[in-house]
Amino acid sequence: MSQERRFSFEFFPTKTDAGHEKLLNVARQLAGYNPDFFSCTYGAGGSTRDRTLNTVLQLESEVKVPAAPHLSCVGDSKADLRALLTQYQDAGIKRIVALRGDLPSGMGMASGELRHANDLVEFIRAETGSHFHIEVAAYPEMHPQAHSFEDDIKNFVRKANAGADSAITQYFFNADSYFYFVERVQKLGVNIPIVPGIMPITNYSKLARFSDACGAEIPRWVRKQLEAYGDDVTSIQKFGEEVITRMCEQLLDGGAPGLHFYTLNQAEASLAVWNNLKLPR
Numbered sequence: 009m010s011q012e013r014r015f016s017f018e019f020f021p022t023k024t025d026a027g028h029e030k031l032l033n034v035a036r037q038l039a040g041y042n043p044d045f046f047s048c049t050y051g052a053g054g055s056t057r058d059r060t061l062n063t064v065l066q067l068e069s070e071v072k073v074p075a076a077p078h079l080s081c082v083g084d085s086k087a088d089l090r091a092l093l094t095q096y097q098d099a100g101i102k103r104i105v106a107l108r109g110d111l112p113s114g115m116g117m118a119s120g121e122l123r124h125a126n127d128l129v130e131f132i133r134a135e136t137g138s139h140f141h142i143e144v145a146a147y148p149e150m151h152p153q154a155h156s157f158e159d160d161i162k163n164f165v166r167k168a169n170a171g172a173d174s175a176i177t178q179y180f181f182n183a184d185s186y187f188y189f190v191e192r193v194q195k196l197g198v199n200i201p202i203v204p205g206i207m208p209i210t211n212y213s214k215l216a217r218f219s220d221a222c223g224a225e226i227p228r229w230v231r232k233q234l235e236a237y238g239d240d241v242t243s244i245q246k247f248g249e250e251v252i253t254r255m256c257e258q259l260l261d262g263g264a265p266g267l268h269f270y271t272l273n274q275a276e277a278s279l280a281v282w283n284n285l286k287l288p289r
């Protein structure tokens with residue numbers, strides 16, 4: 009792949025002032041590494057509408073790094089989405105991560121006027137033309153609700169054809185799954201950059217729970233090793249750093265067009281990998 013590599017860090021909007029202040033401090037620290045952009049997640053159904061908006065605006069104005077809001081369509085009306093897009097456009101935001109989203113259990117699935125992420129991408133293009141660089145999600149290990157791998161790949165292609173400029177993957181711990189996915193979509197004529205989403209390993213029980221829910225496989229040898237460390241947080245983090253650094257090396261050596269770190273609002277684990285990889289600052 010010949011395109012320039014890009015590096016980015018993801019945050020989630022916090023509920024408290026103290027959490028928000030901490031997020032900004034972490035962002036200031038990460039800004040020193042000159043990432044291409046920060047992104048900030050969005051609670052499907054609009055639960056973090058104002059917090060995502062405010063966080064993104066502050067990351068741009070105070071931390072001085074381009075920031076991309078995530079936006080999901082499930083549970084939001086077209087009018088809500090249109091209003092938010094206008095606010096972002098007026099604030100000079102140029103990149104957006106367009107998702108279907110997952111409503112919290114109990115809120116139902118079919119609410120909202122747009123059902124799938126490709127509908128949202130189409131809507132953003134219809135409303136705002138080429139203003140936004142649109143990122144979409146990709147699933148090298150298949151989205152958990154997909155009927156089949158083939159189906160999921162076709163649905164990814166729909167998002168690219170609807171106007172997505174690039175994609176960020178769900179996290180994974182097996183570089184082959186990423187390369188296979190990229191190869192398959194390229195065979196279908198889709199050549200947008202697909203940037204691996206990287207989840208640093210810092211806490212085994214949380215990671216195991218989250219991975220089950222989002223369909224990311226923790227390889228047996230990694231799981232067994234992490235389980236064996238029990239409460240030994242230092243060993244978990246050291247081993248995690250080694251595993252993730254190695255996988256990122258494989259990804260970049262194999263032509264991945266950059267990395268997107270799921271920071272969980274913490275700097276250390278992402279920066280440890282960044283430094284091990286000797287990425288530019």
Ligand code: FAD
Nearest residue numbers: 049050078107108109110124125145151153154160163178
């Ligand atoms: P879609 O691309 O719509 O796919 C969802 C499912 O529907 C898949 O199984 C797919 O195969 C199928 N499908 C897609 N299109 C069609 C179609 N046209 N017809 C029939 N079936 C179809 N969630 C949040 O709530 N907030 C966030 O901020 C957030 N950020 C994320 C960032 C990244 C990088 C990633 C990878 C995920 C993020 N998520 C977030 C999680 C995401 O919302 C969930 O994984 C959700 O279940 C799917 O979203 P999607 O955009 O991939 O949906």
